[in-house]
Amino acid sequence: MAAARGQRGGDRDVPAAPNAAEVTMPIPPISDAPMQRARAIPEAAVARLAVYLRVLSGMAEQGIVTLSSEELAAAAGVNSAKLRKDLSYIGSYGTRGVGYEVSVLVDQIERILGLTRSHSVAVVGIGNLGHALANYGGFPSRGFPVAALFDVDPDLVGVPVGGLPVSHIDDIPRICTEREISIGVIATPPAAAQAVCDRLVAGGVASIVNFAPVVLQVPDHVEVRKVDLAVELQILSFHVARRADSMNVNGSALGNVDGVVIGR
Amino acid sequence: MAAARGQRGGDRDVPAAPNAAEVTMPIPPISDAPMQRARAIPEAAVARLAVYLRVLSGMAEQGIVTLSSEELAAAAGVNSAKLRKDLSYIGSYGTRGVGYEVSVLVDQIERILGLTRSHSVAVVGIGNLGHALANYGGFPSRGFPVAALFDVDPDLVGVPVGGLPVSHIDDIPRICTEREISIGVIATPPAAAQAVCDRLVAGGVASIVNFAPVVLQVPDHVEVRKVDLAVELQILSFHVARRADSMNVNGSALGNVDGVVIGR
């Protein structure tokens, strides 16, 4: 049972809150008192809400005031029923027969995603990628100020990158605590990632984005999201191969090569 | 409709084995020749297989020859039952009472993921991120050679980055066709992404990894995987907020700070 269940990335998995378990019982409340049973929002829906938010922001800039689920769904690349359901998790802010008001949705989604507060970010590993991240214009949609940079290289320590001086990774715990870092971004080579991760955790960081191609082992209360280019490429590769195969099978029927059937 | 983004729902069969060397395959004679779309490998499992592959490669380097599902599962951060099921999708290569042979698994996973062929990659947008990608040491786990680089900036065209000269994005269709690019990586600013994507598609690229924070509209046969830092951060933000809320509610009941109620 050693398997730390940290790592959630490619797939979804809700972080069993110690108490949560609020079953989704549609109890028809006789009392209209809106109890705050935080109806759990499916993990997958949260990811999409972030996408809707971005699309909506773009629309707001274009001066669009109102739109229908159908329009927003098209722009976000999802099915409109799914979009409505996703939005329903955060409340009822649409008007039947009309649609949604862009500004209302933006506000509500930001609220749910916790974007009303800002979350300080630390980037560890100032190589090519780290540089890119540190300079990522004010960081993706403001609200995530980069408040610390770290690297092992002594020559890099003190050098300002994107306006912020680099610190040494040994200072991660102290500095993260001091600056109240809430999100750590690991952009180090794979070999260093686990050690860095441990230091971040020691510094009180409970949310980590990991760009290093390693599976991090973390305590239960820490959440890791991994971004893994190699995995993405391999998934694409799989589909390419599959497509090619099915073409062989369907198109030029060159007899069955060898035991293909898997599973019984 | 408006063309969907990547992520296809589970479907179709499994690729054919090129030629199993000396594998003691308990080939299922149940070949009822109707359609050999054996069982499809769930999308989620494919992503994990790529992870297992990396973990296994690391173990191979450490000289580990054999391991149990329990060990591999721990190293990959998943449940062992899930791991076994994932592996079962690609065949039965374990030995009961013993475990799996590392090299066999590596070979089989590589085969299923289509890593026996190499897939040429083109990186578009040679900014900070593009640089990082172009230099990504031989590219994540070889098998994905970077064969083309593109940017709009005329000053950048011709300049070698990571040993390869940058071309102009207007040449994307031609060059992609010439060099048989099978995977395109978009690392441009959001505003340019859709145009770049269209050019890649025109160049016959059917697999795209998109780092730009935009939802790409593509024809059905093109698969897009997006890597979106902003979304990752916002998901983490959501969980942080939720954690904070549940603590307020359960622990020190200091009234509701700001609209926290999620219920309906």
Place this chain on the structure above:
DNA sequence: GCGACTTTGTGCATTCGTTCACAAGTGGCT
């Protein structure tokens, strides 16, 4: 060869997520 022990592979129940389809509101028009 036999029995104890280990570990795989998978049927089944369960949970999570998506999609359908429609009742319930809303605004506009006559």
Place this chain on the structure above:
DNA sequence: AGCCACTTGTGAACGAATGCACAAAGTCGC
């Protein structure tokens, strides 16, 4: 007002993914 065209919000059906638990299949020691 009454009707119509439109769009939301959601119950319920469906489908995918997960985790459990155990039979099957193998190894090892004697």
